[in-house]
Amino acid sequence: MKSTIDFNMPVAIVGAGLVGAGWAIAFARAGLSVRIFDNDPRISEQAIPWAVEQLNAMKAHGLLEQSPEEVAASLTRVTSLAEAVAGAAYVQESVLERVDVKRRLMEDIDRVADGNVMVGSSSSGIPASAFASDLGISPRVLIAHPVNPPYLVPVVELVPSSQTSEETVTFVDKLMAGIGQSVVHVRKEIEGFVLNRLQAALLREAWALHREGIASCEDIDKTVRDGLGWRWSFMGPFETIDLNALGGVADYANRLGPLYYSIAQSRIADGPWDAQWIAQVEKDRRQHLSMQDLAKRRDWRDERLMEFAAQRRSAAGR
Amino acid sequence: MKSTIDFNMPVAIVGAGLVGAGWAIAFARAGLSVRIFDNDPRISEQAIPWAVEQLNAMKAHGLLEQSPEEVAASLTRVTSLAEAVAGAAYVQESVLERVDVKRRLMEDIDRVADGNVMVGSSSSGIPASAFASDLGISPRVLIAHPVNPPYLVPVVELVPSSQTSEETVTFVDKLMAGIGQSVVHVRKEIEGFVLNRLQAALLREAWALHREGIASCEDIDKTVRDGLGWRWSFMGPFETIDLNALGGVADYANRLGPLYYSIAQSRIADGPWDAQWIAQVEKDRRQHLSMQDLAKRRDWRDERLMEFAAQRRSAAGR
Structure with missing residues (x-):
């Protein structure tokens, strides 16, 4: 303590x-x-x-x-x-x-x-x-x-x-x-607090990309687990962009802000996840992981979380 | 090969x-x-x-x-x-x-x-x-x-x-x-492709939370690097939610979809990152990391990426 x-x-x-x-x-x-x-x-x-x-x-x-x-x-x-x-x-x-x-x-x-x-x-x-x-x-x-x-x-x-x-x-x-x-x-009460709001934002775009046929669930997952997720797992989004431009976060924001705003504007008319949309995502996921294998895969996830925690401890000890 | x-x-x-x-x-x-x-x-x-x-x-x-x-x-x-x-x-x-x-x-x-x-x-x-x-x-x-x-x-x-x-x-x-x-x-051309669209979605919410005084850059980064980012670094967002409800992704979507839609609706009127907004984020980040220390921190990041890659190889070898 x-x-x-x-x-x-x-x-x-x-x-x-x-x-x-x-x-x-x-x-x-x-x-x-x-x-x-x-x-x-x-x-x-x-x-x-x-x-x-x-x-x-x-x-x-x-x-x-x-x-x-x-x-x-x-x-x-x-x-x-x-x-x-x-x-x-x-x-x-x-x-x-x-x-x-x-x-x-x-x-x-x-x-x-x-x-x-x-x-x-x-x-x-x-x-x-x-x-x-x-x-x-x-x-x-x-x-x-x-x-x-x-x-x-x-x-x-x-x-x-x-x-x-x-x-x-x-x-x-x-x-x-x-x-x-x-x-x-979290300094003020807000729906979803911070964690679920951030998750909601990422999921919203992921679901929209899937509905429009831009990419499969698996390809969207790969984009995060083999790309974006690496930095996020030890830095978070602000530090990531702060280090990603020579002049820091303001430099980054000035250069990429307009693109990101344009992307945001393209998602204003999104509706809620309806039954048909959910069924499409469900069908895609079930091709990668059958309903019977969900429980086994949860054990795998828990094992990976333990490994991740152990790596964190060893990194913190250095 | x-x-x-x-x-x-x-x-x-x-x-x-x-x-x-x-x-x-x-x-x-x-x-x-x-x-x-x-x-x-x-x-x-x-x-x-x-x-x-x-x-x-x-x-x-x-x-x-x-x-x-x-x-x-x-x-x-x-x-x-x-x-x-x-x-x-x-x-x-x-x-x-x-x-x-x-x-x-x-x-x-x-x-x-x-x-x-x-x-x-x-x-x-x-x-x-x-x-x-x-x-x-x-x-x-x-x-x-x-x-x-x-x-x-x-x-x-x-x-x-x-x-x-x-x-x-x-x-x-x-x-x-x-x-x-x-x-x-990425099956069709779309602005930002998949990776930067996903990053844009997360950043958009992160910046909005900061502007509204809900949380600091550091606290938003912690939410990801000590929370959300763990699963995303080895599963991605779809597999994460698929494993997060007993009945898989459809079960999850039926339960949390309405909350996430409500969160999405609360962000429709967001404007672009303007100069004042960028200055606030910049000021917050500089309290954690001075401009002179940016380069050193980039070396730290590259070191962590090497460690992450090494852990991936060892996990894949098991």
């Missing part, structure tokens, strides 16, 4: 599906004591055994200094929200992505929590103002949106509502940085 | 700046004999010494099976276009990105070449129809647009004009695959 926050206090995981259980690993790996709660006991029962599997795989990839058992020993399953939250410094909620469900949880936490607990929500789209306003706890709630799985992919978007206090943002920033996440500050 | 094309015939590099000299390395590494020509002898003189430097760095990163000297021995500088093209199977042109310059070159090649030479243009934006129409050689010209440097980043976009023959596309596809590039077929 590089932070100065008192991490002797436990953190609580509320909602123990894939996202919540993934967060549990991220916190426990950093030495924090983690309580795991889910309204559905069948889900919370699976969380720790699943976490142990992931910890073993991480160990095999050189992603864990401690033993998997040592990390797992920090995980405790509890059977009530009150028990999870009592004396906790922080709650990471990953319950169903529905306004009413998240609102009810905030009211419940507000009732059972003591005065200081902070709450981060894994919400990938619903802003905190939609479910956490006008409660005693409102100043201590924000969005802490991860990419799955958070113990491998470090980014986390912090999105305060207008009622979130600055202390909360500062606390969660330090907590997340302390456990090794890469914190992105 | 994995291809069945007769690669005993040499290839010609016309235009020997960074892009052309980079192509020379990519061809020579694969065992082809390469002739290098530039209208400006000061540029062609620098090409081979520069290539040797790169080859040494590649060797140090495990990216070269042969010795740098052995590869460099395949490179020959020539002093006329006729000498470069005579008896060559293929010409890769990387002259100035200007229609009149490229048109004049095509007329010159048409005059000096024998009947069968194929021509790929490194043009990143000008389509072949704009400079290679209505010549004897027109059926044998297409765009072969690389990412720099082509000996590290494998993607190459092949973009035929309406006058390009199918045989030309097939030949250049085999040639590029044979030297280890990743071929993307």
Whole structure:
């Protein structure tokens, strides 16, 4: 832990599906004591055994200094929200992505929590103002949106509502940085936050190119994975263009801005993805990967993410 | 060489700046004999010494099976276009990105070449129809647009004009695959081709988020390099979403399409990057990286690209 926050206090995981259980690993790996709660006991029962599997795989990839058992020993399953939250410094909620469900949880936490607990929500789209306003706890709630799985992919978007206090943002920033996440500050609530807006922009163009018969899904994927994605995976888009013109980003923008604006203008009349359009993309993808092979390919992806994380660690160590 | 094309015939590099000299390395590494020509002898003189430097760095990163000297021995500088093209199977042109310059070159090649030479243009934006129409050689010209440097980043976009023959596309596809590039077929000419259109889409949203004060350049870069960019660097955007919903890409599109369309609609009125907007981004970037440090950071980037390429090779070997 590089932070100065008192991490002797436990953190609580509320909602123990894939996202919540993934967060549990991220916190426990950093030495924090983690309580795991889910309204559905069948889900919370699976969380720790699943976490142990992931910890073993991480160990095999050189992603864990401690033993998997040592990390797992920090995980405790509890059977009530009150028990999870009592004396906790922080709650990471990953319950169903529905306004009413998240609102009810905030009211419940507000009732059972003591005065200081902070709450981060894994919400990938619903802003905190939609479910956490006008409660005693409102100043201590924000969005802490991860990419799955958070113990491998470090980014986390912090999105305060207008009622979130600055202390909360500062606390969660330090907590997340302390456990090794890469914190992105989204300064105002906006649909899709930053991550999904960027993804939406790329997908929109990709889908349009496919519909117009310009390129296949596979060729568009190649363009990214064998080209654009290389720089983006260690620099991001602004640094990429800043280094891509002798005079830096302004030089680049002056030269390529008009082309990019013209490209943008050509996409104004795009409609939503309709059934026929979706069917065409689906058909193209299924030629590369059958429906039966999806699960196997997901295992391959997870393996590649572990390798990527291991390469990152070794690059950071140099 | 994995291809069945007769690669005993040499290839010609016309235009020997960074892009052309980079192509020379990519061809020579694969065992082809390469002739290098530039209208400006000061540029062609620098090409081979520069290539040797790169080859040494590649060797140090495990990216070269042969010795740098052995590869460099395949490179020959020539002093006329006729000498470069005579008896060559293929010409890769990387002259100035200007229609009149490229048109004049095509007329010159048409005059000096024998009947069968194929021509790929490194043009990143000008389509072949704009400079290679209505010549004897027109059926044998297409765009072969690389990412720099082509000996590290494998993607190459092949973009035929309406006058390009199918045989030309097939030949250049085999040639590029044979030297280890990743071929993307852009089936129709379109402004920006596929690669720069995808980049334009992501940058457009990134710039808009910055202008609206949603996030800093650095935070937007983090969102990509510590989040989105991980999957894109080995899967691309379509495979990413195909694996991100239990029922594959159609399942994903049905669930997230409406959100993405709503995000797209919010960007319709975006104007071009104007001077004030560019100045804001420039100011933000310069806080992270001073103008004096740009060159050093470019060396860092090139080092990371070498590492990335080495990791790719080792992953592919498993």
